[in-house]
Amino acid sequence: MVVSLRDNDELQLNAYSDGELDPVLANEFERRLANEASLKARYARLLSLRQAVRSLPQLEIPANLQARIKSSLNAERSSNVTVLRQRSWSFQALAAAAVFGAVISSSVMMTIEQYGQREGVANQVVAGHIRSLLAPQPFDIASSDRHTVKPWFTARLPVSPQVPDLAAQGFALLGGRVDVVGQDPVATIIYKHAAHTLSLTTLRPGQSVSEQTIAGYNLRSWSDTDFTYIAVSDLPSTDLATFQRAFSAAAPAPEIK
Amino acid sequence: MSVLVVQNKDERAAFDEVFLPHLPEAYRLAQWLAGNASDAEDIVQEAALRAFRGIKNFGAVNARAWSLTIVRNTAFSWLTKNKPRTVVFLNDLSAVEQQELEYEGLHGARIETPEEIALFKADTEEVQKALAQLPVQFREVIVLREINQMNYRDIAEITNAPIGTVMSRLSRGRQLLIALLGDRR
Numbered sequence: 548m549v550v551s552l553r554d555n556d557e558l559q560l561n562a563y564s565d566g567e568l569d570p571v572l573a574n575e576f577e578r579r580l581a582n583e584a585s586l587k588a589r590y591a592r593l594l595s596l597r598q599a600v601r602s603l604p605q606l607e608i609p610a611n612l613q614a615r616i617k618s619s620l621n622a623e624r625s626s627n628v629t630v631l632r633q634r635s636w637s638f639q640a641l642a643a644a645a646v647f648g649a650v651i652s653s654s655v656m657m658t659i660e661q662y663g664q665r666e667g668v669a670n671q672v673v674a675g676h677i678r679s680l681l682a683p684q685p686f687d688i689a690s691s692d693r694h695t696v697k698p699w700f701t702a703r704l705p706v707s708p709q710v711p712d713l714a715a716q717g718f719a720l721l722g723g724r725v726d727v728v729g730q731d732p733v734a735t736i737i738y739k740h741a742a743h744t745l746s747l748t749t750l751r752p753g754q755s756v757s758e759q760t761i762a763g764y765n766l767r768s769w770s771d772t773d774f775t776y777i778a779v780s781d782l783p784s785t786d787l788a789t790f791q792r793a794f795s796a797a798a799p800a801p802e803i804k
Numbered sequence: 805m806s807v808l809v810v811q812n813k814d815e816r817a818a819f820d821e822v823f824l825p826h827l828p829e830a831y832r833l834a835q836w837l838a839g840n841a842s843d844a845e846d847i848v849q850e851a852a853l854r855a856f857r858g859i860k861n862f863g864a865v866n867a868r869a870w871s872l873t874i875v876r877n878t879a880f881s882w883l884t885k886n887k888p889r890t891v892v893f894l895n896d897l898s899a900v901e902q903q904e905l906e907y908e909g910l911h912g913a914r915i916e917t918p919e920e921i922a923l924f925k926a927d928t929e930e931v932q933k934a935l936a937q938l939p940v941q942f943r944e945v946i947v948l949r950e951i952n953q954m955n956y957r958d959i960a961e962i963t964n965a966p967i968g969t970v971m972s973r974l975s976r977g978r979q980l981l982i983a984l985l986g987d988r989r
Contacts, residue, residue: 561975565949567956596978596985599931600950606841608831613824616852620816623853741968760865763957781957783966 556586562742564593569744570684571721668728669756669777673764675726675735676746676779685744686722686737696723700734707734708749708774711797718745718790738790745780745790758784767791815859822862823855826871829952833872836947837879839936843887851878869958876944876962934984942977945970 562568563576580587679685688699693710700707700723712720718738726735726748738745754775755768767787768777776794778787823830830851835844855874862870935943948959960967 557975557979558971561978562956562971565956565974567971592982593978596982597950599927600935600946600981603928603932603935603951605832605951606835606844608828609841609845612831612845612848613827616827616849619849619853620819620856623856763866781967 557589560586560590560593564590564597567742569739569742570680570682571739572742668750668754669759669761669766669768671728672726672746672748672777673761673766673779675728675748676744676764677762679724679735679737679746680744684722685724685746687724689722691720691722693720696720696736699723700725704732704734706751706773708736708776709798710736711794713738713790713793713797716789716793716797718793740780740782740786740790743780743782745778745782745787747794748777748779750775750777769795771795815856818859818862819856822859822867823852823871823874826868827852829868830871830875833875833947833952834879836935836951837876837940837944838883838887843882847879847882848875850882851875854878866958866961869954869961872948872952872954872958873962873964880940930985931981934981937984938977938980942973942980945973946977946981949974 559568559572559576563573563580568576580590688696690696690699691712691714693712696710697707700710703725710720710723714720718740721737721739721744723737724735725732727733728748728750731751733748733750735746735748738747752770752773752775755770756766756777758768759766764779764781765784765787766777766779767784767790768775769791770776776791778790778794780787780790782790827848831844831848834847834851835841838844838847851874855871858874935946938946944963945959948954948962954962956967956970960970963970965973
């Protein structure tokens with residue numbers, strides 16, 4: 548599809564009215580809104596349409612619907628006795644496995660504990676990303692120039708990662724910020740992909756977390772000799788994989804370089 | 805370990821916790837997709853049963869989106885089965901027709917929304933009719949956005965479409981609504 552300028556305006560207008568434009572674009576768009584009368588008129592029209600749709604009367608849920616659902620589930624349950632029996636058998640097997648598992652060695656327990664800590668790390672990294680999206684801008688230093696962002700990190704942190712601009716690969720460098728994970732200040736690099744913001748948090752190596760979704764954000768994590776990287780974004784995981792490849796190709800660990 | 809947790813938990817309790825709180829919203833969505841109250845009741849009841857049977861698949865991430873996804877899918881399969889003539893799905897159309905509908909409006913023509921259509925008085929009946937008239941792909945994103953007030957990400961998950969498609973459908977759907985409401989003046 549060829550997106551004409553008009554179509555693109557229309558998309559931005561919609562995304563802006565839905566509060567889904569990222570802070571940088573929203574800012575640009577607000578400036579245009581203030582200056583362009585026809586855009587402003589279309590925006591007002593969109594808002595009045597929203598008002599009209601939202602004020603449509605909604606049917607109340609029938610009072611007995613919940614009761615009917617509950618009774619149909621009770622019927623469903625009794626017709627499923629055989630299935631439930633099978634399940635309880637497999638539950639016994641699992642319970643037995645759990646008892647067996649209770650005598651696992653302390654080293655495995657350590658691993659589980661570390662795993663728990665790592666998931667804590669994942670939550671903190673996502674929290675940093677969310678906080679940054681709520682802030683007026685997702686970065687402390689705004690620059691698409693790696694030679695500005697890297698020294699900014701170096702001046703503040705004991706170790707700082709490479710800061711490649713991946714605009715050619717579709718991930719434009721937006722800037723950097725310092726997040727706190729556990730008690731450690733760490734470098735986070737911010738990239739933009741289409742209308743999406745991606746935070747790449749860099750930790751000491753050996754802290755990678757599993758690929759997962761937290762609060763609607765996808766995480767992808769990998770390590771090289773210097774850092775563990777955790778990328779957080781609302782992009783689909785396939786895009787995060789693309790990002791990882793682009794980043795790894797552009798920022799090889801110094802030893803390999 | 806997570807397997808144990810799910811097995812252990814009473815499925816009925818899980819259902820009560822995950823699906824039931826969203827029943828009023830589920831009903832509202834079903835009503836807009838089906839177009840009337842009695843079909844909506846049938847759809848929600850069937851969706852509840854599906855949710856109960858599938859409660860083990862709930863990933864403990866977003867109960868609301870998970871529940872509404874089931875309602876939306878149930879509504880579509882229910883409508884296909886019981887009211888096949890009332891719904892046209894994009895997937896049933898040829899690639900060219902899909903393209904036309906998604907990007908060029910209802911009848912293959914560009915949607916023109918002249919500037920003079922400025923503001924809408926909240927004429928409830930007209931708006932209701934216009935919304936009911938929208939092709940279901942546009943109607944569902946508008947209902948999810950405006951009535952259920954979901955964000956793009958959740959709408960994408962529920963409608964099983966990329967966020968970009970959600971954005972273009974919302975934009976197109978709203979333009980169609982504006983055009984429909986403008987025609988009635």
